[in-house]
Amino acid sequence: MLPRTYEGQVCSIARSxxxxxxxxxxxxxxxxxxxxxxxxDFRANLGIAHNILSDRLGKLCEAGVLERSLYQTRPDRYEYQVTAAGLDLWPVIMSLLLWGDHHRATEGPPLLVRHRGCGGSLRPGLTCDRCGRSLGPHDCDMEPGPGAQPAGASVSPASPA
Known part of the structure; x- marks a missing residue:
């Protein structure tokens, strides 16, 4: 059986x-x-169990991907904000999205990523298909695509969009 960690690996992919x-x-x-x-809001969007979400948010904060900040007292409630390290994951997330759109989205892309500057679409290499500009997390808007769930449709917790 494989171990659940990659501690013995000297590899940046394993560390990631x-x-x-x-x-x-x-x-x-x-x-x-x-x-x-x-x-x-994370729970509602993902359909994830409370304990798992709590664990994952804690680990992401510990790793410096998210930062937790108090927004309410009595009871204490926190918001999670993306850090610079979290923003650096945007290319990874978008590359996975584009791969999934190409290889796994039989009904069409569930989410369209548009260049805010000209309305073009994100393409592999994280550039705009219309103007050719290199895009980052602050350059894009997202909208439902042809493979999106219709309004009111339920998404299985095991297969979120």
């Missing part, structure tokens, strides 16, 4: 997987990059 390789983690980062900040 220690941070983002657990189930749900990249989906949490995806949602955070799209503007989700609060625990209950």
């Amino acid at each position: 997987l220690e941070v983002v390789g657990e189930r749900w983690t990249l989906l949490i980062v995806r949602d955070a990059l799209r503007g989700t900040r609060r625990f209950e």
Whole structure:
């Protein structure tokens, strides 16, 4: 049986997987990059169990991908904000999105990533298909694509969009 960690590996991919390789983690980062900040909003978007979400958010904060800040007292409630290290995961998330659109989205892309500057689409290499500009997390808007769930449709917790 394989160990659940990569401690013995001298490899940057293995070290990265220690941070983002657990189930749900990249989906949490995806949602955070799209503007989700609060625990209950992550739960509602993902359909993830409370204990798993709490664990993953804690690990992402510990790793410096997200930062937790108090927004309410009595009871204490926190928001999670993307750090510079979290923003650096945007190319990874977008590359996975484009790969999934190409190889796994039989109904079409569930999410379209558009260049805010000209309305073009994100393409592999993280450039705009219209103007050719290199794009980053602050250059794009996202909108439902042809493979998106219709309004009111339920998404299985095991297969979020």
